[in-house]
Amino acid sequence: MRDFSTDHRWLSINTATVRKSRGIEQPLTTIIETCAERGIRAISPWRDQVAAAGLPVISKLVKTHGLELSGYCRGGMFPAVNAAGRQAARDDNRRAVNEACELNAACLVLVVGGLPGALAGQAAHKDLALSRSQVHDGVAELLEYAKLNRMPLAIEPLHPMYAADRACINTMEQALDLCDALDPEKSGALGVAVDVYHVWWDPKLEQQINRAGQKRLMAFHVCDWLTPTTDLLNDRGMMGDGVIDIPKIRGWVENAGFAGYSEVEIFSAGNWWQRDAAEVLEICIARHRSAV
């Protein structure tokens, strides 16, 4: 297991972590500068942030600073109520692949979607199996395009509390079953993003990380699970402030062959997004050394 205690060579910042500084939305250009000033070598930006700044601007800025992208957030959201909706998802996902290529991302992260309409509070149906079938078909189709463009796809199993509205892939085992169905040869084109927040509870986690192996382990995301957790989406904790044994899980993924960045992804409306972004990054660096 790599020693993280003396530097932050393997720290990546998911830009949602400092999406806001003192409660105010920050442009991605500012976020990148604040990261680069601290010797942070990798980021994982969100599409809406890139779009707001302009892809060419971000592409150039990333190159200027020699930043790597540990991932690109995000594609997915495949299920839809009709063919037009699925076509729109397909087109949008291809654009996401193109953007990820332009930014030279390590992978495009897929949050696959749940029941259509549920995110807006009005699920069109309750057939989770149907959504899972549409996810299968959507990933299969996108995979062809992604392979042509040499952009790996990383399915992110989300915590079961997001099954309805964000992702109906909810365990590593389920994600890997899908990978095996669509990419049995383990080509390196399809794998998983392991976010400790989503999977820490899983009694089969170590087993499934070993099953994944180096070819399927494409990203490793960290934050912490707070007790109590006061919001299902935006109350994630800083590494070390919660109950997840992060070093143990990092040991498992590294033992299975993962050697990439440890990406900090914290959504925190009440705490971290209210602080100064520079302070948040300093604490990310410190906790990367002490608690990851």
Place this chain on the structure above:
Amino acid sequence: MRDFSTDHRWLSINTATVRKSRGIEQPLTTIIETCAERGIRAISPWRDQVAAAGLPVISKLVKTHGLELSGYCRGGMFPAVNAAGRQAARDDNRRAVNEACELNAACLVLVVGGLPGALAGQAAHKDLALSRSQVHDGVAELLEYAKLNRMPLAIEPLHPMYAADRACINTMEQALDLCDALDPEKSGALGVAVDVYHVWWDPKLEQQINRAGQKRLMAFHVCDWLTPTTDLLNDRGMMGDGVIDIPKIRGWVENAGFAGYSEVEIFSAGNWWQRDAAEVLEICIARHRSAV
């Protein structure tokens, strides 16, 4: 699959559902009377409610009305930081078995516990595997006592969002693995309580319900998953108001041999606990017919 549309013969009320009426805590005696008046034939009371009214009072009242108990809530909370804590849990669980026997409950439901201290916001450690090992040992020991008293134990896998503070048994597969380890002969002394709120998202749910079979399926709890869900504990929905395909899951458990009560268990600080308990029960009856 049984037809629930014309009566509420198989409706049970978990008394937490009407713990409050118009925001005010209700005595269990009142809850029982309000249920009996509506021809509800079964309840599942909580230990604290029974203790507040007095076990002999409740025992007599239940007999007077000819009520059945679809379960008794609850034993468990096995993990502890030291031997004294585990001894206290053991003693308390034996009392729970005794009470369940006095009330002639169908089973004692076990919410097994998570990381010691996490429920109070101060987890003593982060070793989920240790807690799971203590749960194994705690259930094993209690099972001997429960067998002597002929009280079946029903392990309730809780949603993974409760892994830290309430239960580190989080899937049907995990619960059934424990059942198979401790009761390989499927004696009828150990099984599971299937609450749709906790397990609806699980891609292996149907498979594991079939694995459980009649001998292990001891209780079936219903409510609904709302989108959005605004609180991790107390924002459960009334059947039909959320995204869970309850009839499909009931079909699975009945197909696997379950023929008991469908127990409504709704924790709802902002909505149902603010309404009049009689109104809530009327709606439970209506939804039992139309949405379960």
